[in-house]
Amino acid sequence: MPTPVIGVLALQGDVREHVRALESAGAEAVTVRRPEELARVDGLVLPGGESTTMWKLAAAFDLLEPMRERVRAGLPAYGSCAGMVMLADKILDGVDGQETVGGIDMVVRRNAFGRQVASFEADLEIRGVSGEPFRGVFIRAPWVESVGAGVEVLAQIHHPEDASRIVAVRQGNLLATSFHPELTGDDRVHRYFVELVRAA
Protein backbone atom coordinates (compact mmCIF):
# COMPACT_ATOMS: atom_id res chain seq x y z
CA MET A 1 0.00 0.00 0.00
CA PRO A 2 1.29 3.53 -0.72
CA THR A 3 0.65 6.04 2.09
CA PRO A 4 -2.41 4.77 3.95
CA VAL A 5 -5.28 7.19 4.47
CA ILE A 6 -6.41 7.07 8.07
CA GLY A 7 -9.55 8.82 9.25
CA VAL A 8 -10.01 10.34 12.67
CA LEU A 9 -13.61 10.41 13.87
CA ALA A 10 -14.01 14.15 14.29
CA LEU A 11 -17.27 14.63 16.17
CA GLN A 12 -15.71 15.31 19.57
CA GLY A 13 -12.44 14.75 21.39
CA ASP A 14 -8.71 15.21 20.79
CA VAL A 15 -8.91 14.93 17.01
CA ARG A 16 -6.04 17.28 16.12
CA GLU A 17 -3.58 15.44 18.35
CA HIS A 18 -4.36 12.15 16.58
CA VAL A 19 -4.07 13.79 13.16
CA ARG A 20 -0.63 15.09 14.11
CA ALA A 21 0.52 11.73 15.52
CA LEU A 22 -0.72 9.84 12.44
CA GLU A 23 1.09 12.23 10.11
CA SER A 24 4.25 11.87 12.16
CA ALA A 25 3.83 8.08 11.87
CA GLY A 26 3.71 8.26 8.06
CA ALA A 27 -0.01 8.18 7.29
CA GLU A 28 -2.24 10.66 5.49
CA ALA A 29 -4.73 11.74 8.14
CA VAL A 30 -8.23 12.96 7.30
CA THR A 31 -11.16 13.91 9.51
CA VAL A 32 -14.37 11.88 9.37
CA ARG A 33 -17.76 13.46 10.05
CA ARG A 34 -19.87 11.95 7.30
CA PRO A 35 -20.51 8.43 5.98
CA GLU A 36 -18.93 9.39 2.60
CA GLU A 37 -15.74 10.32 4.40
CA LEU A 38 -15.76 7.06 6.34
CA ALA A 39 -16.12 5.12 3.09
CA ARG A 40 -12.80 6.49 1.79
CA VAL A 41 -10.43 5.60 4.64
CA ASP A 42 -8.07 2.61 5.00
CA GLY A 43 -8.18 2.84 8.79
CA LEU A 44 -10.04 4.75 11.50
CA VAL A 45 -9.04 6.33 14.80
CA LEU A 46 -11.59 6.93 17.52
CA PRO A 47 -10.08 9.69 19.65
CA GLY A 48 -10.06 10.39 23.36
CA GLY A 49 -12.85 12.56 24.67
CA GLU A 50 -16.18 11.58 26.11
CA SER A 51 -17.69 8.34 24.92
CA THR A 52 -21.28 9.27 25.84
CA THR A 53 -21.10 12.42 23.70
CA MET A 54 -19.25 10.59 20.93
CA TRP A 55 -21.92 7.89 20.86
CA LYS A 56 -24.78 10.44 20.71
CA LEU A 57 -23.11 12.48 17.97
CA ALA A 58 -22.18 9.35 15.99
CA ALA A 59 -25.83 8.31 16.07
CA ALA A 60 -27.01 11.83 15.14
CA PHE A 61 -24.51 12.04 12.24
CA ASP A 62 -25.57 8.60 10.94
CA LEU A 63 -22.12 7.18 11.51
CA LEU A 64 -22.75 4.55 14.17
CA GLU A 65 -24.14 1.84 11.91
CA PRO A 66 -21.70 2.57 9.02
CA MET A 67 -18.78 2.35 11.48
CA ARG A 68 -20.11 -0.98 12.79
CA GLU A 69 -20.42 -2.30 9.25
CA ARG A 70 -16.93 -1.26 8.22
CA VAL A 71 -15.36 -2.62 11.40
CA ARG A 72 -17.23 -5.88 10.92
CA ALA A 73 -15.88 -6.00 7.36
CA GLY A 74 -12.31 -5.73 8.67
CA LEU A 75 -11.51 -2.00 8.69
CA PRO A 76 -8.52 -1.46 11.01
CA ALA A 77 -9.47 0.81 13.88
CA TYR A 78 -7.67 2.23 16.89
CA GLY A 79 -9.38 3.78 19.91
CA SER A 80 -7.71 5.72 22.73
CA CYS A 81 -9.53 6.16 26.04
CA ALA A 82 -13.10 7.16 25.02
CA GLY A 83 -12.21 5.49 21.71
CA MET A 84 -11.43 2.28 23.60
CA VAL A 85 -14.91 2.46 25.13
CA MET A 86 -16.33 2.88 21.62
CA LEU A 87 -14.60 -0.30 20.38
CA ALA A 88 -15.76 -2.47 23.28
CA ASP A 89 -18.44 -5.08 22.69
CA LYS A 90 -19.64 -4.49 26.24
CA ILE A 91 -19.25 -1.60 28.68
CA LEU A 92 -19.78 -1.14 32.40
CA ASP A 93 -20.71 2.16 34.07
CA GLY A 94 -22.02 3.60 30.81
CA VAL A 95 -24.93 6.03 30.86
CA ASP A 96 -28.44 4.68 30.22
CA GLY A 97 -28.72 3.24 26.74
CA GLN A 98 -25.10 4.00 25.85
CA GLU A 99 -24.08 2.14 22.70
CA THR A 100 -20.71 1.43 21.14
CA VAL A 101 -19.33 0.57 17.73
CA GLY A 102 -17.94 -2.62 19.23
CA GLY A 103 -15.67 -5.11 17.51
CA ILE A 104 -13.33 -6.06 20.33
CA ASP A 105 -14.54 -8.94 22.47
CA MET A 106 -13.93 -7.21 25.80
CA VAL A 107 -15.74 -5.67 28.73
CA VAL A 108 -14.55 -2.10 29.40
CA ARG A 109 -15.30 -0.19 32.57
CA ARG A 110 -15.69 3.56 32.04
CA ASN A 111 -13.90 6.01 34.36
CA ALA A 112 -12.49 2.96 36.10
CA PHE A 113 -9.38 4.52 37.62
CA GLY A 114 -11.39 7.63 38.49
CA ARG A 115 -12.46 6.44 41.88
CA GLN A 116 -8.90 6.49 43.19
CA VAL A 117 -7.06 8.83 40.84
CA ALA A 118 -8.74 10.82 38.11
CA SER A 119 -5.57 11.37 36.07
CA PHE A 120 -2.06 10.01 36.28
CA GLU A 121 0.91 8.88 34.20
CA ALA A 122 2.74 5.57 34.26
CA ASP A 123 5.51 3.88 32.30
CA LEU A 124 4.25 0.88 30.36
CA GLU A 125 5.72 -2.07 28.53
CA ILE A 126 3.61 -2.49 25.41
CA ARG A 127 3.92 -5.74 23.52
CA GLY A 128 4.98 -5.02 19.94
CA VAL A 129 6.27 -1.52 20.80
CA SER A 130 10.01 -1.75 21.25
CA GLY A 131 12.55 0.48 22.95
CA GLU A 132 12.06 2.59 26.07
CA PRO A 133 8.93 2.11 28.21
CA PHE A 134 5.97 4.06 26.87
CA ARG A 135 4.69 6.96 28.97
CA GLY A 136 1.00 6.27 29.48
CA VAL A 137 -1.18 9.34 30.08
CA PHE A 138 -4.43 8.34 31.78
CA ILE A 139 -7.30 10.86 32.01
CA ARG A 140 -10.49 9.56 33.61
CA ALA A 141 -9.47 6.41 31.86
CA PRO A 142 -11.32 3.17 31.34
CA TRP A 143 -9.75 -0.20 31.98
CA VAL A 144 -10.44 -3.56 30.38
CA GLU A 145 -12.27 -5.69 32.87
CA SER A 146 -12.13 -8.91 30.85
CA VAL A 147 -11.28 -10.14 27.37
CA GLY A 148 -12.44 -12.99 25.16
CA ALA A 149 -10.14 -15.72 23.84
CA GLY A 150 -9.33 -13.89 20.58
CA VAL A 151 -8.03 -10.77 22.28
CA GLU A 152 -4.32 -10.19 22.80
CA VAL A 153 -3.37 -8.21 25.91
CA LEU A 154 -0.64 -5.72 24.95
CA ALA A 155 -0.17 -3.85 28.22
CA GLN A 156 -1.16 -3.98 31.85
CA ILE A 157 -0.74 -1.58 34.71
CA HIS A 158 -0.24 -2.45 38.32
CA HIS A 159 -2.45 -0.40 40.56
CA PRO A 160 -1.01 0.22 44.04
CA GLU A 161 -4.24 -0.72 45.85
CA ASP A 162 -5.72 -3.05 43.31
CA ALA A 163 -5.09 -5.91 40.92
CA SER A 164 -3.25 -5.54 37.62
CA ARG A 165 -5.43 -3.97 34.97
CA ILE A 166 -5.42 -4.39 31.21
CA VAL A 167 -4.83 -1.06 29.44
CA ALA A 168 -3.98 -2.04 25.85
CA VAL A 169 -5.42 -4.77 23.65
CA ARG A 170 -5.53 -5.95 20.09
CA GLN A 171 -7.98 -8.19 18.31
CA GLY A 172 -7.12 -8.72 14.66
CA ASN A 173 -7.15 -5.28 13.04
CA LEU A 174 -8.55 -3.55 16.09
CA LEU A 175 -6.39 -1.81 18.67
CA ALA A 176 -7.37 0.01 21.86
CA THR A 177 -5.56 1.77 24.69
CA SER A 178 -6.88 3.21 27.97
CA PHE A 179 -4.26 5.94 27.70
CA HIS A 180 -3.52 8.78 25.25
CA PRO A 181 -0.36 8.27 23.13
CA GLU A 182 -1.52 11.23 21.03
CA LEU A 183 -0.77 13.56 23.94
CA THR A 184 2.82 12.46 24.46
CA GLY A 185 4.69 13.33 21.25
CA ASP A 186 5.81 9.67 21.19
CA ASP A 187 4.36 8.24 17.98
CA ARG A 188 5.29 4.56 18.51
CA VAL A 189 1.70 3.42 19.15
CA HIS A 190 0.52 5.31 16.05
CA ARG A 191 3.35 3.71 14.06
CA TYR A 192 2.18 0.32 15.31
CA PHE A 193 -1.32 1.15 14.06
CA VAL A 194 -0.12 2.53 10.71
CA GLU A 195 1.83 -0.72 10.16
CA LEU A 196 -1.31 -2.69 11.01
CA VAL A 197 -3.26 -0.65 8.42
CA ARG A 198 -0.53 -1.21 5.80
CA ALA A 199 -0.61 -4.95 6.44
CA ALA A 200 -4.42 -5.21 6.33
Ligand SMILES: NC(=O)CC[C@H](N)C(=O)O
Ligand atom coordinates in the same frame (compact mmCIF):
# COMPACT_ATOMS: atom_id res chain seq x y z
N1 LIG B 1 -9.88 10.88 28.37
C1 LIG B 1 -10.94 10.23 27.95
O1 LIG B 1 -11.08 9.91 26.78
C2 LIG B 1 -11.96 9.97 29.00
C3 LIG B 1 -12.99 8.95 28.61
C4 LIG B 1 -14.31 9.21 29.30
N2 LIG B 1 -14.19 9.04 30.73
C5 LIG B 1 -15.37 8.30 28.71
O2 LIG B 1 -15.92 7.47 29.30
O3 LIG B 1 -15.64 8.40 27.57
